[in-house]
Amino acid sequence: MTTALARPAGWRARLRHALDSDLAHSFLTSPVAIAAALVALLCIGGALFAEVVAPHRPFDLATLDLADARLPPAWLEGGSAKYLLGTDDQGRDILSALFYGARISLLVGVASVLLSMIVGVSLGLLAGYVGGRLDAFLMRVCDVMLSFPSILVALLIDGVGRALFPDAHATLAFAVLIFAIALTGWVPYARTVRGSTMVERQKEYVQAARVIGVAPLAIMRRHVLPNVMGPVLVLATIQVASAIITEATLSFLGVGVPPTSPSLGTLIRIGNDFLFSGEWWITVFPGAMLVAIALSVNLLGDWLRDALNPRLR
Template identity: 85%
Template structure:
């Protein structure tokens, strides 16, 4: 730990105001999402606590607003601030889980393609080309639609898994192409040639030596892809094919509020949209800083 705080990475973070602000915003959003049960003023999904008489209340600083609902309420009387915390929890869970899955698939295929070469490399790259020829949101819609058609009465956990799989299968290509390029460079270096000479198995070389040296760009890409995955999940939920309505994410909250945007209840959709922008922007800024910090040529 002491070595980390004395290293260049921590020094670069301390001297970057943008990275510090982005980290604080991301940490606040993550804290609110993880501990929504504790810090949220209300439980927006407990039907016993909802008051229809409090529906469509404006934020507390406006006329007719109440201090118990700082950001107002939606059409069912749910507290917007509490709904944001619970919705951000689901959006972050989907985003992080899908990025981890796509990273596992992409890194594995990219490592195999770059290290073995030949027909295996050509086949994997042609699959990547096919995946890149389709818009990612269209592929996610297709996979999610097929999953819902096969399991129309699926449990929420299964629907969550289908959504994660739909996003992951559209995001692994970037990892595969990035790792393949780095692996093709690493396999020509002396330490890999020496491992071949002394009889180390190719799988062990890939796992113990090459993998560790190609993970730098992967971590940067994963940081940025978290924001992309969250936006993709919000888009799918906005279109009505995301998470179930009983567990609304930020995309679902935006879709619900969109019906009341032109009737004057702007806070129902503006605040979830602002929350989504804050999360995506802070994660992207952290990813940009990490890219610059890990690349000496950009310092």
């Protein structure tokens, strides 16, 4: 009985402590951060629960009717209340396609950032802690990677993957796309973590761990890594928006996700063919969705950077 009563009290204490923290105060006093979080939650929630919130199944061929193709938004002449934001050239509901397309864009963006973060943080820890020739070699690799535009590297890797696996399953196509975006995305994490690790390895707690015989790998994992993750989280938040835009660019160029699973970039490319013929809604609404996601995530990243850096308060 005592345990059952203490458990809710413990949760209330943790919640009160979280709301009283500097991070929560910074968020609650920033109208820009609150607005960006609401927009991001709406977009991400609509993407994750597309089957529930979408009024139609836009990529189910059995539900499409070509007689409903190119219908304008409901508030314009010729529009239908059945399709709030209109339809595309195949009769697909634009609003429903936005939810499903945003899901693909977010999936590729988040997965590529996670892969970049794992590789970059690992290499940055090694370079900063070990130093010497390993540090010099890894940093020269970073310099080489930074000398190539990321979009060109992604185009090259994606093109090579499609050439090697022309009949690949959609899952493999997604994996190639994620790898292509992450190939250059790990460099900022490696350089950031390397600099922070070089500072941390000179501090007393690291020296004490060395003296008592703690293995270097354990020192990096247990002691150094938690103290360098602050800048990494800020960088990851901003990189999500960049990865989503890169994926949209590749899909717009026709080398992104498979046509059977169109993302926001694919929807923009489809609508671009009809932009000058008057069907502006086919490309404008996917473009607005992409801008809303990227802008809200970038604003949250800027707020998180300022909140975690006491010098900027």
